[in-house]
Amino acid sequence: MVDQETWERVVFQKLELPNGMIASSRIMRAATWMSQAEENGICGEAIIETYGKIRAGVVVTGFQYVMYEGQTIKRMISNSKASDVEGLKRLAGAIHASGGLAAAQLVHCGSRSLPKYTGNDIAFGPSDMEVPQPRGDVVRVKAMTVDHVERVTQAYADAAKRAVKAGFDVIELHGAHNYGLWQFFDPSFNRRPVDDPYTGATIEGRCKAMVDAVRAVKNAVDIPIQVKVDSSSKMVGPEEVGELTKRLAEAGAYCVIFSGPNPSQNPKDVGEAYFLDDATIIRSIAHDSGLLFGLVGGIRSPETVVELLTGNGNPKAAFDVIQLSRPLISEPALLQRWTEEAKISKQEPARCISCNRCLVAGLRGKVECVQFEGE
């Protein structure tokens, strides 16, 4: 049970961003593809209405592709050309109107880009490979040339400029979930030779694409940059992510959020805050980097939120922010509910049961909670 004083003191402790902007709460809405952009990636009425209902200190948009070739799924948001700015402006405006700071999550999906959406017959990633698809076919991936990687890096910077033009307050680079930037870091995707600047054979080479993207965005815009990374994967231990995290700080990121390659698990099976153990190791390595640290994945109860934000009594173990995704699909105003319930000492956990049927709904139409449909 969290008492009202603790809830308000911890969750609404103001978060000052490097440029002096203030987020009203330590709860961020995690980046969540809603399958609601128009067919051409433009932000239209549907997505604007959805974002207007979300309550959080910082609202991170679903991933926005920075190049047409970098799409992986239907109805992603496009941030790849000048004509996208108008819709992005309305999106940022809807987030501001509901009281949050607006963060644009940027991505190039690399070898996970799908020809079905890009119209190319191949995908581009760190190395040549074939990626099996659910129906038995394969996507052929061609290794990007150095020049191609540099163009993608520039595309991140250009997308960040468009985001600023549209009124976004923060950039989040998607360095997780086995998409493009993570692929360069993970040797199971990156088999580039040792004489290549992005080689998978050294930690410098593996970090370079993500670090360069942070630098390019930093040089292009004057707003805070956060990066979402996996906390480990089959081929990468948290110790190595610790090294990456230090480099992201040196490149100019202010905050790193820890996720994992299997991001949307069920906390009933694996426990709440299921990336906490890895994240704790990474933090111990990068503790004096000056970064803020965030955690996402399976956070469901007000008690866990407060434990994570206070380090359970150990300030050195405290996270600066936590992110929620599926709970805010089911209850976009969950933060408001928890705050009202704290006043009568009766906080109930998020109602989300982590069934992931919201994701399936997104593939058929739009992302929404089908468990509590009509309630």
Ligand SMILES: Cc1cc2nc3c(=O)[nH]c(=O)nc-3n(C[C@H](O)[C@H](O)[C@H](O)COP(=O)(O)O)c2cc1C
């Ligand atoms: C429908 C859906 C869409 C998602 N889209 C994104 C996305 O665009 N970018 C991203 O980094 N993560 C995405 N995620 C992962 C979430 O941000 C989050 O890391 C994960 O669901 C775990 O958090 P949760 O337990 O609070 O849902 C998505 C998850 C779901 C269920």
